[in-house]
Amino acid sequence: MCGAIEALPGEQRQAIELAYFAGHTYREIATITGVPQGTANGRLRLALNKLRDTLASSTAAPLRAPEPLPVRETDQ
Amino acid sequence: MSDPMGPLDHATVDELGAALALGALEPDELHAVIQHLESCTEPHNEVRSFLGAAEVIAASLEPVAPSAGLRDRLMRTLASTAQEHGDAATPVVPAAAPAIQLRRTGLLDWFSPNLARGLAAAAVVVAIAFGIWNVSLQGQVSQRDQALRAVAQAIASGQTAFRVSGTGGSGYVIADKNGTASFVGANLAPLKADQIYELWLIGSDNKPVAVGTLTPSDAVAVVPLERGISGFAVFAVTAEAHRVDAPTSQPVMTANLGS
Numbered sequence: 595m596c597g598a599i600e601a602l603p604g605e606q607r608q609a610i611e612l613a614y615f616a617g618h619t620y621r622e623i624a625t626i627t628g629v630p631q632g633t634a635n636g637r638l639r640l641a642l643n644k645l646r647d648t649l650a651s652s653t654a655a656p657l658r659a660p661e662p663l664p665v666r667e668t669d670q
Numbered sequence: 671m672s673d674p675m676g677p678l679d680h681a682t683v684d685e686l687g688a689a690l691a692l693g694a695l696e697p698d699e700l701h702a703v704i705q706h707l708e709s710c711t712e713p714h715n716e717v718r719s720f721l722g723a724a725e726v727i728a729a730s731l732e733p734v735a736p737s738a739g740l741r742d743r744l745m746r747t748l749a750s751t752a753q754e755h756g757d758a759a760t761p762v763v764p765a766a767a768p769a770i771q772l773r774r775t776g777l778l779d780w781f782s783p784n785l786a787r788g789l790a791a792a793a794v795v796v797a798i799a800f801g802i803w804n805v806s807l808q809g810q811v812s813q814r815d816q817a818l819r820a821v822a823q824a825i826a827s828g829q830t831a832f833r834v835s836g837t838g839g840s841g842y843v844i845a846d847k848n849g850t851a852s853f854v855g856a857n858l859a860p861l862k863a864d865q866i867y868e869l870w871l872i873g874s875d876n877k878p879v880a881v882g883t884l885t886p887s888d889a890v891a892v893v894p895l896e897r898g899i900s901g902f903a904v905f906a907v908t909a910e911a912h913r914v915d916a917p918t919s920q921p922v923m924t925a926n927l928g929s
Contacts, residue, residue, distance in 0.1 A: 613694035620689045621696055639688040639720075646723035 598648040606641035675702040680712055687717035691724035838922025843905045849898030858886035868910045871902040883913050899927050
């Protein structure tokens with residue numbers, strides 16, 4: 595997985611590292627990196643998408659498109 | 671603290687899915703997203719997929735203690751949630767942090783309908799804040815990772831996870847859409863040499879049905895339940911001298927299945 599992170603484009607890797615390892619929010623990442631909040635959020639999405647694809651191709655039980663969430667009524 | 675956000679629409683929640691999974695939302699956003707997911711009947715497949723991926727990523731990397739910034743945000747979210755739902759949030763703080771915890775992505779509990787209320791959301795936040803820290807301190811990485819992988823992969827494949835916790839350890843009951851279920855537990859408390867853990871499902875009639883046994887010798891226990899969970903409200907684990915038809919002791923772990 596570390597290799598997959600290393601393989602991300604620089605701005606996506608930076609976003610992931612700032613979020614995941616340094617604990618910054620995407621808004622903070624936007625400030626730190628000098629980009630709009632939507633861009634910072636978009637980089638996180640792109641990065642996680644790529645990491646998800648990497649997982650899907652490497653895990654024994656591949657991640658696949660999930661079915662709709664099971665909806666159960668709770669005690670209300 | 672940030673001003674509370676208003677209700678979010680589906681598209682916005684989906685847009686924030688990656689940040690949610692990575693623990694990169696501001697407290698007000700996290701609160702708003704959780705509120706949306708608690709009540710939303712839409713599948714939010716992308717959010718779900720991001721969460722599943724983040725769980726596996728977390729399990730694939732060496733654990734780190736949460737940053738001060740993350741802990742602060744989580745605690746602010748907790749504070750706002752507790753305030754919103756009254757002081758009932760306090761007792762749900764785990765006395766001993768469950769062994770299976772999520773480093774930056776403790777929102778598996780979103781999939782548990784019983785945590786689909788603010789009170790439970792507060793528990794999730796507390797669990798994230800403290801559980802991550804304790805896992806790191808306790809050096810129980812391998813067990814946690816194995817269990818996390820099992821849970822994450824199950825959820826990513828469309829199954830439902832119910833959180834199990836108590837003095838005997840922690841884990842998840844994972845159920846598929848047909849109700850077929852397994853218990854995934856880690857860091858189970860050791861028992862006397864002549865004891866076993868027995869697993870139970872309890873329905874509305876309050877009568878426990880034995881659905882399996884296990885010993886805590888395995889690093890990660892994965893036990894298929896002998897019956898589906900459909901129609902049952904509670905999953906429980908007791909310590910017994912041998913397999914019995916009715917529990918002889920109080921549960922050491924439980925999960926509310928919400929049936």
